[in-house]
Amino acid sequence: MSVREADLATPTDEALAWLASLPVNFWLALAWIAVIILAASLADALPLPSPTDMDMLAQRQAPSAAHWLGTDRLGRDMLARLIYGARISLTVGVLAPLIGLMIGGLLGIVAGYVRGALETAIVATADVLLAFPPLVLALAVTAYLGPTLANLTYIIGLLGIPAFTRVARAQTLAFANREFVLAARAMGATELRILWRELLPNVMLPLLAFFLLAVAITIVVEGALSFLGVGVPPPAPSWGSMIAEGRESLEIAPQIAFLPAVTMFLTVLSFNVVGDTLRLVTDPRQGTL
């Protein structure tokens, strides 16, 4: 981070130029995420049929004016189920990594800055937690606690902590001995101030990029748990359980499984694209290439 020569462009111009330099797929991904978030949060206000009302006379229908995306095996409206399913995926998908980001991020920054015995303890604990295959641990703990939205969020969130700890620690280690930290210390800044004002802003961006990738992973994990029947219990729609239910109709009405699959794929891909773009932008090593 060398000191730049006096820049002629104003900060806004620079920001605009930077935004314009981001690739098209980044904007497409962002647009898709916006659509999903809007649909999920406005679900109750949208003129949608109920996602749980069954209609045994209208099973596995093709798309029509009454059911834009058709109906499933029990005659429930697919579009409504997809949108209400997005609520579950997004709630778990965003809140669980938030737990990891806050607790893991904090532990990682402290471990990377304080060093010593505390660092060893934090790293060793993270290593042990990483020794468990995450899906197996999530399955086991969900079995004990019972599958509710809150429990799923806590469990997946806790499982994400060690990964966030690792990322935050690595980033902090890279910054802790840089000139601006030394300068702040030489000027008499307290340790807390150095952590808060000097390190946190620098560690935050890479952590945010990792957060977005974690959202993608979390949506997949939640989908897998629901697919296995250990997620949010029916009749609440969830993308994973919709795909599992669609399996029984795979031969006669494959769209029942593939509509939620495509929706989930696009959502996960979008978070991956946005996260990956941010990672490339914020990674100092890549920036110098």
Next chain:
Amino acid sequence: MLGFFATRLGYLVPVLIAVTLLTFLIASLLPGDLALVMLGDQATPETVRALRHDIGLDQPLWWRYLSWLGGILTGDFGRSFRTGEPVLAAILARLPVSLELMLLAELTALMIAIPLAIRCARTSGGSFDRIVTGIAFAKLSIPNFMAAMLLIYVFAIQLRWLPATGYLPFGEDPLGNVRAMVLPALTLALAEWPVLMRVLRSDMIATLQEDYIAMARAKGLKQRRILFVHALKPSSLTLITVAGLNIGRLIGGAVIVESVFALPGIGRLLIGAIYTRDFMILQGVVLFVAAGFVLVNFLVDLIYAVLDPRIRHVR
């Protein structure tokens, strides 16, 4: 080398102990009385008390942990609360299926990843490289269960080439066994190859810029020989590590794939134990899988040190 081995071993033991402790604590400290959960709605205070006594829940926590650990060290993982089957026997009976699945998956993934990575590295930045890298990135967003459904739809329902379910033991019908394994292994391999390909590709690009590669070119060696002999081995260190670390993901994937394709492996055992609330099996499988994963990572570290002498002398 012996010193390195001792250091790694000294690290392995506390991690394994921590793994048993964590597995035990998950089973013991989480809310919900195990006896109550197992008995369900029909529980009366007397039956709960009797069951708590039977399975030793009325003993202090540390005593239960030590006796469980002591049992494990002598090969006794306890018995299923449901069927009375010894936990270890239940695991070992299903282990070959899971191992076969994971081995086939990893081999298939490597067979897809290595040629693609070499071709991409050789022409990095070209259109082939960009397309393959793009596909690999997109594939990372397709979860196992989604890929499984897609493969079933195409190969079992539309083309009718392969069965979607119906496992046959290798001893009874080798061909049928392999046929039943193709789609499950392919599902897992499809999830693995992008990760392996990305790692090998970037290492390979770096290796190809080394002086000795230029030297090999100057000597007039064939392109093929340079790529496969001179460049592949030094580039494959990270690949081996990642392939080892991925076993954790592979196990998670195996749970899903076994349940989609109805394969009688460890994953099905785990899911079944969750559905029937068979906590001894559940606890045993989680410990077995986690300990196995730790041991595999230990072995990967050793192989890594054998392949790259520089590692042994770090620290």
